[in-house]
Amino acid sequence: MKYSELFGKATKSELKEDLSANAKYLIKGGFVDQLMSGSYTLLPLGFRVVKKIEQIIREEMNKTGAQELLMPLLHPKDVWNETGRWDSAKEVMYQFKKDDKEFALSFTHEEIVLDLIRKHAFAYKDFPIKIYHFSTKFRNELRAKSGLLRGREFLMKDLYSLHISEKDLDKYYWEIADSYIKIFKKLGLDAKITEAAGGVFTDEHTHEFQVLCDSGEDIVFYCEKCDFCQNKEIATVQDNDNCPKCPSTSSGQVGKIKSGNSIEVGNIFKFGTFYSKKMNVYFMDEKGEKQLPYFASYGIGLTRLMGILAEMFHDGKGIIWPKVVAPFRVHLISIGKNADELYEKLKKDEVEVLYDDRDVSPGEKFADADLIGIPVRLVVSEKTLRQSSGQAGEQIEYKERISEEKILLNYEQILNKIKKN
Numbered sequence: 001m002k003y004s005e006l007f008g009k010a011t012k013s014e015l016k017e018d019l020s021a022n023a024k025y026l027i028k029g030g031f032v033d034q035l036m037s038g039s040y041t042l043l044p045l046g047f048r049v050v051k052k053i054e055q056i057i058r059e060e061m062n063k064t065g066a067q068e069l070l071m072p073l074l075h076p077k078d079v080w081n082e083t084g085r086w087d088s089a090k091e092v093m094y095q096f097k098k099d100d101k102e103f104a105l106s107f108t109h110e111e112i113v114l115d116l117i118r119k120h121a122f123a124y125k126d127f128p129i130k131i132y133h134f135s136t137k138f139r140n141e142l143r144a145k146s147g148l149l150r151g152r153e154f155l156m157k158d159l160y161s162l163h164i165s166e167k168d169l170d171k172y173y174w175e176i177a178d179s180y181i182k183i184f185k186k187l188g189l190d191a192k193i194t195e196a197a198g199g200v201f202t203d204e205h206t207h208e209f210q211v212l213c214d215s216g217e218d219i220v221f222y223c224e225k226c227d228f229c230q231n232k233e234i235a236t237v238q239d240n241d242n243c244p245k246c247p248s249t250s251s252g253q254v255g256k257i258k259s260g261n262s263i264e265v266g267n268i269f270k271f272g273t274f275y276s277k278k279m280n281v282y283f284m285d286e287k288g289e290k291q292l293p294y295f296a297s298y299g300i301g302l303t304r305l306m307g308i309l310a311e312m313f314h315d316g317k318g319i320i321w322p323k324v325v326a327p328f329r330v331h332l333i334s335i336g337k338n339a340d341e342l343y344e345k346l347k348k349d350e351v352e353v354l355y356d357d358r359d360v361s362p363g364e365k366f367a368d369a370d371l372i373g374i375p376v377r378l379v380v381s382e383k384t385l386r387q388s389s390g391q392a393g394e395q396i397e398y399k400e401r402i403s404e405e406k407i408l409l410n411y412e413q414i415l416n417k418i419k420k421n
């Protein structure tokens with residue numbers, strides 16, 4: 001992509017003082033545009049990041065046998081009345097009336113999934129069912145002040161699973177917990193599986209995936225040694241306590257409890273048969289008897305993830321994207337001489353490249369490259385060309401966003417480096 005042609009460029013204009021760090025960097029870098037508090041356009045650069053996050057999640061979900069579909073966002077009141085959530089969730093739901101009919105915009109999809117199941121699954125052989133989609137959620141968030149971390153409209157992956165036994169549900173629930181940890185790890189995030197409140201329909205906890213971050217709105221208590229972690233809302237421990245889980249682990253050492261601010265990136269819930277019963281969803285078991293399926297839902301916020309990456313991985317100059325989600329792999333800058341030939345070569349070798357071909361000062365190009373945060377910067381200039389004489393091939397300046405070191409390499413060396421890591 002030629003930067004001169006990209007819609008939504010880095011901006012130097014002053015932003016509002018009270019914007020959170022992620023919003024500031026994402027707006028300045030040309031990733032998003034704010035329509036109003038809690039509502040953002042994903043500009044082409046930001047859209048590329050979110051699509052990469054989406055693909056990482058999709059691959060892991062598919063590995064568990066889940067199937068992707070797409071459910072509507074405009075919901076009739078009747079379905080929400082079946083579980084009582086039209087009233088109980090009215091604070092968070094955007095509800096409205098049109099021509100005597102009442103509707104809501106999707107804030108989640110449990111009711112919609114169960115309506116679907118009762119029309120498409122009838123016998124034990126139709127289970128387990130594992131379906132998910134990527135779509136917009138609308139929530140009347142009162143504190144939509146944290147940029148992409150808390151939108152009134154945001155992208156979520158929500159997966160729903162139904163099983164003929166609690167045991168089968170449990171097994172899949174922990175399989176998803178594992179794939180969530182893998183997803184977050186791929187994104188460079190160390191998420192803690194955190195016991196949390198919210199299991200209104202079972203005695204069990206729900207599990208949140210929390211990432212420690214100073215600007216996070218949640219507080220978690222975690223063990224410095226093992227994977228024990230509780231949300232402050234339900235915590236049974238406090239700072240400096242001995243970890244209650246360590247004695248049962250193999251190491252024999254007992255860690256201390258610490259606390260920290262954190263952000264929830266994912267959440268998984270077991271509902272048992274509560275919702276199936278409310279919505280009359282049954283299946284015939286092997287004996288021909290009517291049974292209620294066990295139900296669970298699993299969410300990950302895609303736009304929140306983009307926000308967290310910007311919030312956690314930046315320096316004074318801009319964002320530092322992890323390779324796997326960077327909008328491009330290489331940021332190519334030409335100074336004086338054009339770099340069209342190198343640009344074409346990189347594209348031919350399937351390297352995603354953003355080529356700053358604009359007629360602006362080198363300083364501006366470098367500043368924008370740092371702001372945008374693509375992992376590798378390549379520079380072609382009169383200087384690099386002068387240093388090419390006597391070398392094997394034309395020399396190009398190579399610099400990684402995370403480092404200050406600049407080195408001269410030829411094309412093959414650069415390609416090797418990029419393909420290797």
Ligand code: ATP
Pocket residue numbers: 139141148149150151152153154155156264265266267299300301302303304
């Ligand atoms: P929170 O506790 O942060 O308000 P939640 O518990 O209401 O979130 P869930 O209903 O579990 O969220 O949604 C699943 C995931 O969707 C969350 O883990 C989070 O990543 C994302 N998410 C939830 N609310 C928002 C929001 N307002 N803006 C962006 N992402 C969100």
Ligand code: MG
Pocket residue numbers: 208264267
């Ligand atoms: Mg939650």
